[in-house]
Amino acid sequence: MVLNLREIFKNRKRFAQSYTFKPEDVKLPPDLGEITEPINLYVEITKEKGGYMVHMEIEGYVVLQCSRCLTLYDKDIGKIENIRIEPYPTKDVVYLKPGDLNVSFYEDEEAFDLVNLLREQIILSIPTKPLCSPDCMGELGGIEKGNTTLGDLLKKANML
Numbered sequence: 179m180v181l182n183l184r185e186i187f188k189n190r191k192r193f194a195q196s197y198t199f200k201p202e203d204v205k206l207p208p209d210l211g212e213i214t215e216p217i218n219l220y221v222e223i224t225k226e227k228g229g230y231m232v233h234m235e236i237e238g239y240v241v242l243q244c245s246r247c248l249t250l251y252d253k254d255i256g257k258i259e260n261i262r263i264e265p266y267p268t269k270d271v272v273y274l275k276p277g278d279l280n281v282s283f284y285e286d287e288e289a290f291d292l293v294n295l296l297r298e299q300i301i302l303s304i305p306t307k308p309l310c311s312p313d314c315m316g317e318l319g320g321i322e323k324g325n326t327t328l329g330d331l332l333k334k335a336n337m338l
């Protein structure tokens with residue numbers, strides 16, 4: 179999905195649209211996770227001085243592998259984000275100020291790739307150590323679980 183921002187904002191200040199992307203449209207790097215269901219996106223773009231503000235409402239799931247027990251599970255990556263987009267900074271001008279974390283860049287105002295920005299946002303939602311549940315003990319932990327005593331846990335945590 180490539181947008182010609184220059185054209186879209188010739189006669190208006192705000193652009194709003196809903197999209198449904200097929201998994202193969204978004205596609206993540208395979209070591210990060212897999213998208214198997216369509217991703218819904220509602221986007222609102224407003225023109226600002228020196229760039230645009232992109233409001234994104236993302237709905238969808240990514241299949242991740244639990245870093246402890248290695249099972250695959252669905253991670254909800256639904257979120258609402260506001261991202262400012264600007265032209266790529268040239269070498270001599272620094273646009274980025276500390277604290278401006280939610281800034282993304284586009285190379286071509288006439289060919290702004292919305293899917294790239296969506297993919298970026300999904301990747302930011304993926305934990306570095308995915309867990310199928312917050313208390314997942316992993317494969318070994320799961321087997322031991324039945325007869326683990328408080329003492330075992332404390333020993334494990336070096337508290338005894």
Ligand SMILES: [Zn+2]
Nearest residue numbers: 244247310314
């Ligand atoms: Zn797990």
